[in-house]
Amino acid sequence: MSAVTQPGPLTASGNPLGRSLRDSLIVARRNLIRMSRIPEMLIFGLIQPIMFVVLFTYVFGGSMKIGGSTSALDYKNFLMAGIFAQTVTFATAGSGAGIADDMHKGLIDRFRSLPMARGAVLTGRTLADLVQTALTLLVLAMVALLVGWRVGSDGDTNAGKVLAAFGLLLLLGYAFTWIGALIGLTVRTPEAATSGGLVWLFPVTFLSNAFVDTGNMTPWLRHIAEWNPFSATVQAARVLFADPGRSGSHAWPMAHPVWASLIYSVLIIAVFRTLAVRKYRSATA
Numbered sequence: 647m648s649a650v651t652q653p654g655p656l657t658a659s660g661n662p663l664g665r666s667l668r669d670s671l672i673v674a675r676r677n678l679i680r681m682s683r684i685p686e687m688l689i690f691g692l693i694q695p696i697m698f699v700v701l702f703t704y705v706f707g708g709s710m711k712i713g714g715s716t717s718a719l720d721y722k723n724f725l726m727a728g729i730f731a732q733t734v735t736f737a738t739a740g741s742g743a744g745i746a747d748d749m750h751k752g753l754i755d756r757f758r759s760l761p762m763a764r765g766a767v768l769t770g771r772t773l774a775d776l777v778q779t780a781l782t783l784l785v786l787a788m789v790a791l792l793v794g795w796r797v798g799s800d801g802d803t804n805a806g807k808v809l810a811a812f813g814l815l816l817l818l819g820y821a822f823t824w825i826g827a828l829i830g831l832t833v834r835t836p837e838a839a840t841s842g843g844l845v846w847l848f849p850v851t852f853l854s855n856a857f858v859d860t861g862n863m864t865p866w867l868r869h870i871a872e873w874n875p876f877s878a879t880v881q882a883a884r885v886l887f888a889d890p891g892r893s894g895s896h897a898w899p900m901a902h903p904v905w906a907s908l909i910y911s912v913l914i915i916a917v918f919r920t921l922a923v924r925k926y927r928s929a930t931a
Contacts, residue, residue: 666763673757673770674777677744681778688778691740695733695786702729702857703793712859712891723799724891726790727811727883728856731876733786734819735851737779738826739843745771745830746839765923772823779819783812801888811886814907818879821911822847824918831925856880860893872897875910882907 681687703722712724745768757767797803830839853870854860854877860868871877872895881903884892899906 662763666766666769669763669766670769670773673767674773675770677771677774678777681774687740688781691737691778691782692785694736695729695782696789698729698732699726699786699789699793719794719799720890722794723796723889724859724884725857726795727880727887727889728854729790730783730786730812730815730883731818731880732851732856733782734779734815735822735847735876736844737775737782737819738822738847739840740826741772741775741823742826742828742830742833742839742843743836744775745827746833747836749831750835764927765919768824768827768919768922768926772820772827775823776816776820780816783815787812797887797889799888800890800892803886803888807886807888810904811883814879814882814886814904814911817911818876818907821914821918824915824922828918828922828925831922850874850876854880855893859891860895868895869897872900875899875907875914878903878906878910 702725712720748771797808826839826843829842833839833842853867854874855871856876860871860877863871872893878899881893881900883889885903893900895901899910
């Protein structure tokens with residue numbers, strides 16, 4: 647009986663970290679099952695990035711200047727890192743809306759009444775969103791290949807670098823879902839969470855190097871774009887994909903984009919996870 651009531655330090659129930667991981671995975675599984683029963687979520691999540699690929703490639707491709715070239719092919723290869731980054735970050739709105747919906751239905755209150763690790767509900771939700779984002783990114787990459795995107799178009803790359811680029815993109819997306827989680831816990835309705843999640847995302851994604859060369863911006867705007875965490879991940883992806891249009895700026899995030907992307911993403915996770923878990927403890931439906 648003592649072995650049951652006082653589990654050893656290596657068991658999941660006795661180790662706080664192990665218990666937290668177990669609880670988070672259980673919640674993640676619950677959310678993945680829920681998402682699989684609503685395939686429209688994945689389908690509609692794919693429509694917007696595919697539309698961006700088609701519109702920017704075929705409508706604006708011939709008029710954009712990348713590295714002095716107006717080649718539609720160069721812009722297509724330049725564009726894709728920005729589209730990938732935009733796709734993973736826009737998942738933030740869905741994450742916030744999902745948490746706000748759980749709050750609105752009282753599900754969060756029921757979870758808090760259970761003997762679960764603090765933060766497991768939010769961690770499980772963000773992990774489930776990460777899986778969904780990874781599937782979306784995989785499909786989008788195949789679409790990009792179909793329209794002519796190729797890695798290594800402006801240099802040498804390899805499978806390891808390509809996987810590292812997608813890893814950095816997913817890490818940024820995961821970091822931003824914690825911002826969405828905080829928004830979802832703060833607002834009162836899922837609709838408000840969706841709107842609140844998109845309001846700040848548009849300036850973050852468009853005031854960046856995702857769709858245009860920052861060298862063509864006015865100086866004050868260029869500095870903002872170059873120090874944008876979103877731009878660091880886009881630049882890192884372009885470097886690892888060996889795509890054209892990589893910024894030659896001496897700004898630290900542009901000169902060391904891989905490290906900048908990692909540091910930015912980890913800091914965002916650390917700050918907003920702390921704030922979201924704190925808000926989760928006191929939030930009421």
